Amino acid sequence: MARLQDAAEGEHFVEAAFHIIMKEAVRRGTDVNEKVCQWVAPEELESLLELELPDTGESEVRLLQHCRQVIRYSVNTAHPRFFNQLFAGLDYHALVGRFITETLNPSQYTYEISPVFVLMEDVVLKKLRELIGWMTGDGIFCPGGSMSNMFAINLARHRLYPHVKQRGLWVVPRLVIFTSEEGHYSLTKGAAFLGLGTDNVWTVKTDGRGRMLAAELDEQIQAAKSEGAVPLMVSATAGTTILGAFDPLAEIADVCQQHGVWLHVDAAWGGGALLSKRHRHLLAGIERADSVTWNPHKMLMAGLQCSAFLLKDQTDLLGSAHAAGARYLFQTDRCYQPRYDTGDRSVQCGRRVDCLKLWLMWKAIGTRGLRDRVNRAFACTRYLVTEMHKRDGFRLLMEPQFVNVCFWYIPPCLRGGEETPDFWQQLGRVAPLVKQRMVVKGSMMVGYQPHGKHVNFFRQILISPQVTHEDLDFFLDEIERLGSDFQPM
Amino acid sequence: MARLQDAAEGEHFVEAAFHIIMKEAVRRGTDVNEKVCQWVAPEELESLLELELPDTGESEVRLLQHCRQVIRYSVNTAHPRFFNQLFAGLDYHALVGRFITETLNPSQYTYEISPVFVLMEDVVLKKLRELIGWMTGDGIFCPGGSMSNMFAINLARHRLYPHVKQRGLWVVPRLVIFTSEEGHYSLTKGAAFLGLGTDNVWTVKTDGRGRMLAAELDEQIQAAKSEGAVPLMVSATAGTTILGAFDPLAEIADVCQQHGVWLHVDAAWGGGALLSKRHRHLLAGIERADSVTWNPHKMLMAGLQCSAFLLKDQTDLLGSAHAAGARYLFQTDRCYQPRYDTGDRSVQCGRRVDCLKLWLMWKAIGTRGLRDRVNRAFACTRYLVTEMHKRDGFRLLMEPQFVNVCFWYIPPCLRGGEETPDFWQQLGRVAPLVKQRMVVKGSMMVGYQPHGKHVNFFRQILISPQVTHEDLDFFLDEIERLGSDFQPM
Numbered sequence: 013m014a015r016l017q018d019a020a021e022g023e024h025f026v027e028a029a030f031h032i033i034m035k036e037a038v039r040r041g042t043d044v045n046e047k048v049c050q051w052v053a054p055e056e057l058e059s060l061l062e063l064e065l066p067d068t069g070e071s072e073v074r075l076l077q078h079c080r081q082v083i084r085y086s087v088n089t090a091h092p093r094f095f096n097q098l099f100a101g102l103d104y105h106a107l108v109g110r111f112i113t114e115t116l117n118p119s120q121y122t123y124e125i126s127p128v129f130v131l132m133e134d135v136v137l138k139k140l141r142e143l144i145g146w147m148t149g150d151g152i153f154c155p156g157g158s159m160s161n162m163f164a165i166n167l168a169r170h171r172l173y174p175h176v177k178q179r180g181l182w183v184v185p186r187l188v189i190f191t192s193e194e195g196h197y198s199l200t201k202g203a204a205f206l207g208l209g210t211d212n213v214w215t216v217k218t219d220g221r222g223r224m225l226a227a228e229l230d231e232q233i234q235a236a237k238s239e240g241a242v243p244l245m246v247s248a249t250a251g252t253t254i255l256g257a258f259d260p261l262a263e264i265a266d267v268c269q270q271h272g273v274w275l276h277v278d279a280a281w282g283g284g285a286l287l288s289k290r291h292r293h294l295l296a297g298i299e300r301a302d303s304v305t306w307n308p309h310k311m312l313m314a315g316l317q318c319s320a321f322l323l324k325d326q327t328d329l330l331g332s333a334h335a336a337g338a339r340y341l342f343q344t345d346r347c348y349q350p351r352y353d354t355g356d357r358s359v360q361c362g363r364r365v366d367c368l369k370l371w372l373m374w375k376a377i378g379t380r381g382l383r384d385r386v387n388r389a390f391a392c393t394r395y396l397v398t399e400m401h402k403r404d405g406f407r408l409l410m411e412p413q414f415v416n417v418c419f420w421y422i423p424p425c426l427r428g429g430e431e432t433p434d435f436w437q438q439l440g441r442v443a444p445l446v447k448q449r450m451v452v453k454g455s456m457m458v459g460y461q462p463h464g465k466h467v468n469f470f471r472q473i474l475i476s477p478q479v480t481h482e483d484l485d486f487f488l489d490e491i492e493r494l495g496s497d498f499q500p501m
Numbered sequence: 502m503a504r505l506q507d508a509a510e511g512e513h514f515v516e517a518a519f520h521i522i523m524k525e526a527v528r529r530g531t532d533v534n535e536k537v538c539q540w541v542a543p544e545e546l547e548s549l550l551e552l553e554l555p556d557t558g559e560s561e562v563r564l565l566q567h568c569r570q571v572i573r574y575s576v577n578t579a580h581p582r583f584f585n586q587l588f589a590g591l592d593y594h595a596l597v598g599r600f601i602t603e604t605l606n607p608s609q610y611t612y613e614i615s616p617v618f619v620l621m622e623d624v625v626l627k628k629l630r631e632l633i634g635w636m637t638g639d640g641i642f643c644p645g646g647s648m649s650n651m652f653a654i655n656l657a658r659h660r661l662y663p664h665v666k667q668r669g670l671w672v673v674p675r676l677v678i679f680t681s682e683e684g685h686y687s688l689t690k691g692a693a694f695l696g697l698g699t700d701n702v703w704t705v706k707t708d709g710r711g712r713m714l715a716a717e718l719d720e721q722i723q724a725a726k727s728e729g730a731v732p733l734m735v736s737a738t739a740g741t742t743i744l745g746a747f748d749p750l751a752e753i754a755d756v757c758q759q760h761g762v763w764l765h766v767d768a769a770w771g772g773g774a775l776l777s778k779r780h781r782h783l784l785a786g787i788e789r790a791d792s793v794t795w796n797p798h799k800m801l802m803a804g805l806q807c808s809a810f811l812l813k814d815q816t817d818l819l820g821s822a823h824a825a826g827a828r829y830l831f832q833t834d835r836c837y838q839p840r841y842d843t844g845d846r847s848v849q850c851g852r853r854v855d856c857l858k859l860w861l862m863w864k865a866i867g868t869r870g871l872r873d874r875v876n877r878a879f880a881c882t883r884y885l886v887t888e889m890h891k892r893d894g895f896r897l898l899m900e901p902q903f904v905n906v907c908f909w910y911i912p913p914c915l916r917g918g919e920e921t922p923d924f925w926q927q928l929g930r931v932a933p934l935v936k937q938r939m940v941v942k943g944s945m946m947v948g949y950q951p952h953g954k955h956v957n958f959f960r961q962i963l964i965s966p967q968v969t970h971e972d973l974d975f976f977l978d979e980i981e982r983l984g985s986d987f988q989p990m
Contacts, residue, residue, distance in 0.1 A: 361686070362796075463829065
């Protein structure tokens, strides 16, 4: 009885595809002279890609052609002129970590199946905790920052009311979560998903630069109590999504301590700054948190997804909140200690290995290499801001605290006049137009959004160690090229 | 200003590591003459691996050595004699899909960032729905089957009580979920996580072969109602984790219809059988479900993780249950229709691309190729069972419905006598002993567990198209070799 699959043929395909990946996705994808994206409208792309799944398999030649097409029409998030999301760039070592993970195809639940990765996850989480300032504690990798934030809600709930796990929310009073008006929307999604309800996420006002006002938080907590609700958790943000603001963690920790409320710090984005001696003061007080979300797939460039949920707790709260004790998977009569079977501490069953890519990158460039990257991103941001000040037409929303640069580009025809409601309305049309033109041209990518009372503005994000001052000069020039002929409607 | 990272050096590392991956993980990892695993106790492995993260980066030579070590001490889940989990084997095309995904590093939330994958996810989900028997509907890829099952709970809740999203569970009566006593533990985890409480997961009795008794379900639903609770959802299982049992979906659908209860089918494991004309009758009635979980990373070998959550709904229940409408990410003034920005329908923000690996594999071998694999797995299972019947000492728990073969190996010294409680106690020691010996030897891997009233028994899982009759003969011989000298305590 023969094997159904021809290994030699299979390996040949992998080799051939690897050369395409290296040429088209790695080399071209990071080449500053290539396009960042190849814009095609959805309806047209649909027919270009021949996506339909066939009854009979296709030839190797055709399959390799599909691979080329998939790469060709995908966005090069590794390109030095991709400034669009909270992730960017390409770390070659992390990429190898990802390739190894995909080839080994492990699941991070038992030592039996993932001996290397059970031990490795532990070491990596320990290192991240040390950067927070915790010499002990706990943690786990989650499928993204939103899930990590949900873990925080669930653990806060479990510490306060362990019987909710068994009996449901009906046996406890209404629970309220607090985050700033700049906090990430995953808190809202999490509150809905975990049964708390979005009405029970209270948003706390921020100062002029997007930082939570601790005094307002205190008032809100008292207001919740006076309504008979129970303040469950405060989610402070270290590095808000849009403005890159850092909540004053020490002040917030004081308020939480006073009220006995769980302090979670959503440092999914800003956690990277902990690597830098120069900038880690932005997160001063984080060591007083009960839990932290930190996504190394963002600033540290580990690759999606790599989200650490970190805990000060040493009582195995993760286990008591999440475990179901399935005996088919977590046996107690194995030839090693059951504590090495870490999977039951997640709400997932099969769980991807997210530690190897970060571990290998860290081995390759060390803590210093990561620190240099973070410092460089701050320095490049400073350079960009300085250059903006030199040019007409670039107006910052505020001086950045982090590597988010939020600004309007004011085209010549809108300059110099009075800033009437009509001016703002017209200005709100600039970013979408410029964005559309740059995407069609493929020259670079940067995000924009309206926010609060502000009309559409750009949010430039700087992460990749491949970005140079030349790229930033290009960035400003290109916005001028694409937007200077703007005409009011 | 130079770029911080040397691209040529980086590419060289990726090329060098790729050769190691091909040689050590792909070729050796699938070679039947190599070990399945290299057992080392945790304490020893910890020192072998040099896991500590350094301040200063290491040399390429050292890094490549780390890659070799990580592969060497990891379990070869692609090996033809890995029968341990509900995933196994290696599909070369899916692997390439994974490599491309990792290199492009996309996030599956907007068309702007993932044009190819937004369209591709749609096509792949449509194909999976067609196999269920739905010509319309909805769906999304989730990070694992547990999350997919949680999505089902949340959507059932949202359809019945949409205001829970806003106001929390306090404004509705107690909700109860039903699954069989053989159902997956993720329902319990999900009920805890979503605030329903594990007490409100009611387990329904099964027949002698692990299939939910529809009459019992009906009684339980009535009992819940009489307590004043609201029956929220039934999660029927198509392919239970241990026994591989298929609940009678048509009968269960009748009960659900009668009571107006959401029917979810957890086909994470058994969904693969839908590919086979010969075996899809096992899931007859699945088209009457409201939602289905199906993990192509299991039987279809797409690679972890690939879990489809599929819906009959056409009212964008996913959107209304999950959306938070973050304007920084989901703009409405883009140059394409907002419906192509699918990310807000998840509870995640950043979301991995899980469709490409499945899509590329499907293109490569077609629906027929997938069907042949599924049929072959069933046929190999039949072969194994027939061979077991020919040998002394192998006793099945029951004739398998699927590709789970649950059996005891009774060593010579325990044969022929009366089956007293002491006999069973001794028998329960056999599987752990045999397992430990096979892991230390590295010859193969198969799971075992106690279950209900049954002492430890083996659960052999057959998936990979690389498995031959010779491997199965080896499997039986090896258990005899490792277990025949067992002595009672």
